Amino acid sequence: MIGWVRIVGLGPGDEALWTRQVSDTLAQATDVVGYIPYVNRVADRDGLVKHASDNRLEVDRAQQALTMATEGRRVAVVSSGDPGVFAMASAVFEAVEAGPPEWRALDIQVQPGITAMLAASAACGAPLGHDFCAINLSDNLKPWEVIERRLHLAAEADFAMAFYNPRSASRPEGFARALTVLNEACGDNRPMIFARNVSLPDQTIRIVPLPDTTPDMADMRTVVLLGSSRTRIIERDGAPIVYTPRSI
Numbered sequence: 001m002i003g004w005v006r007i008v009g010l011g012p013g014d015e016a017l018w019t020r021q022v023s024d025t026l027a028q029a030t031d032v033v034g035y036i037p038y039v040n041r042v043a044d045r046d047g048l049v050k051h052a053s054d055n056r057l058e059v060d061r062a063q064q065a066l067t068m069a070t071e072g073r074r075v076a077v078v079s080s081g082d083p084g085v086f087a088m089a090s091a092v093f094e095a096v097e098a099g100p101p102e103w104r105a106l107d108i109q110v111q112p113g114i115t116a117m118l119a120a121s122a123a124c125g126a127p128l129g130h131d132f133c134a135i136n137l138s139d140n141l142k143p144w145e146v147i148e149r150r151l152h153l154a155a156e157a158d159f160a161m162a163f164y165n166p167r168s169a170s171r172p173e174g175f176a177r178a179l180t181v182l183n184e185a186c187g188d189n190r191p192m193i194f195a196r197n198v199s200l201p202d203q204t205i206r207i208v209p210l211p212d213t214t215p216d217m218a219d220m221r222t223v224v225l226l227g228s229s230r231t232r233i234i235e236r237d238g239a240p241i242v243y244t245p246r247s248i
């Protein structure tokens with residue numbers, strides 16, 4: 001048997017948002033590797049071995065997947081959303097670059113998924129309809145000074161923004177600092193969107209003017225979007241529509 005590694009994106013949660021390519025890969029895999037809740041999203045079947053690990057163990061997980069592929073296993077490495085967005089694809093390639101030469105000869109493919117910011121954007125309109133950027137607010141793998149500088153520059157460039165990993169129990173103060181920086185740098189009442197558990201049955205979308213936001217509005221199940229200075233809200237019966245026009 002010829003082994004392979006497919007690094008696949010499971011989207012924001014709802015299985016209807018899996019691509020057919022990802023479904024086919026999961027049907028052919030002998031092994032699924034990933035963070036426990038994502039591995040649990042894949043149904044059990046005969047011949048499929050699940051290797052679920054804790055969130056911090058990305059490098060171990062990548063090495064395990066590559067090792068199994070050299071032994072002829074067909075390994076699906078699963079991420080939520082898209083595997084190339086703050087997720088396992090880079091972890092696997094870091095392992096390949098640092099690892100033994102035979103790993104470079106493996107059949108490795110990245111298979112995209114719908115990332116959280118795009119699912120969140122779709123759920124409230126089109127806030128990312130003009131130029132935007134995505135920033136990971138976790139300072140686990142980068143210093144806070146880098147985050148703060150990027151927030152300033154993104155505001156100066158008038159990008160709409162998407163924030164991943166906004167706030168965790170181990171870093172409760174980071175998001176409060178981000179809100180302070182953004183309020184100073186933006187200085188207006190553009191909308192911030194708190195999209196939690198997007199595409200799941202308990203999805204919530206909260207639209208709040210930036211000056212009225214508080215840190216407790218976000219947690220690790222939330223992706224946060226911030227409009228640009230030109231982002232508009234269409235009020236109507238029911239949920240408002242948030243969008244950013246295509247032209248300046």
Ligand code: SAH
Pocket residue numbers: 012013079080081082083084085086087114115116117163164165166195196197198199200219220221222223224
């Ligand atoms: N690779 C993933 C992101 C991993 S980082 C992707 O492309 O979506 C984890 C962060 O993603 C979470 O802290 C949260 O900010 C966001 N996220 C993932 N799934 C989400 C969902 N269903 N609803 C809201 N945010 C989500």
